[in-house]
Amino acid sequence: MGFFRKKSVEVDAPKPQRNLGLAMVTLERARPLPEGALLAFLLDNWPELPRAKEVRQEGDTLSFELDGAAVTLTLMRAPIPWGDLEGPARAAWHWPEATERLKTHLAHVLVAVLAPGMDRIATMLLLTRVVAAVASTTDASGVYWGEGPVVNAPDDFVEEAKRTSRERLPLYLWLAFQLSRNPDGTFTLATSGMRSFGFMELELVALREKPATLVDRAFNFAHYLLDHGPVLKDGDTIGLSAQERFRIRHVPSAVEPSRTVYRIEL
Known part of the structure; x- marks a missing residue:
């Protein structure tokens, strides 16, 4: 990544x-x-x-x-x-x-x-x-x-x-990958547990991808942060390949607005 x-x-x-x-x-x-x-x-x-x-x-x-x-x-x-x-x-x-x-x-x-x-x-x-x-x-x-x-x-x-x-962190044991279905049929995923490592939480909001795909993407993004530190700035892009680019935003949480999170825009 x-x-x-x-x-x-x-x-x-x-x-x-x-x-x-x-x-x-x-x-x-x-x-x-x-x-x-x-x-x-x-x-x-x-x-x-x-x-x-x-x-x-x-x-x-x-x-x-x-x-x-x-x-x-x-x-x-x-x-x-x-x-x-x-x-x-x-x-x-x-x-x-x-x-x-x-x-x-x-x-x-x-x-x-x-x-x-x-x-x-x-x-x-x-x-x-x-x-x-x-x-x-x-x-x-x-x-x-x-x-x-x-x-x-x-x-x-x-x-x-x-x-x-x-090199292979057990994030499924350490983090909660909380999935919710929105009224329009899209899904929102929010992590919980990144704060214990000193990072903001991750959110993927109102997306039509399959839940398993969202969990997999959130896992990889979280692993990247734990591997490299808080290197993802507001406006950066990230991807698993040269063809794949997703924008990172530092915004209020859709789940808990008092917190700032990494929102991944797919």
Whole structure:
């Protein structure tokens, strides 16, 4: 994907919070965290990671140091409030059973990664791997990535996490790609979650392309930004090929007008 800069407009980009990553894994029942299986899963699937150090299990909390980051897993013997999950579950077009699976969970694991020495993407990649380890070795019924917010089935999350790298970011796990149908039959797509990386959200508004095509385009545009930084200025064009050029505008959101977003004009 390439871009051509036309003009520059200064926009206050959202700033990410301190380098703390949080996610939750919903559980069908509350059981002690399987320390041995969980750490083995990390080594088996990502052999480039060093072994965990300073491993401690105190009550319902398992903590360790991994690749310079402090990891804390806390078993919460109560469900996530349904008010937090209802919207993401209803919007989970990629997981039709989300509401059914999540509504009956009885406990959850809060996963926290504090990585002051890493950049934001490296922190989120490490968090993704730890969450996958939890989802694979417990009675998991779902994964809630609150910064989207987006929910995923445990098996889908684990399989996607195994394929991730710095070059292949798991944006379907990190971002919500919110689709809505307009009265005239067109579709609007808005991302949610880019702000956690310090970027404005993306919107593709009132378009007649198929929803799958819009999601694919938004994925590629978001990946480009995370790869290259906030290089897309108001009036730039971007495309996947020399023949394809889409204009970028910095405009108020069609979904939340108080925010400025990247609007992709197809």
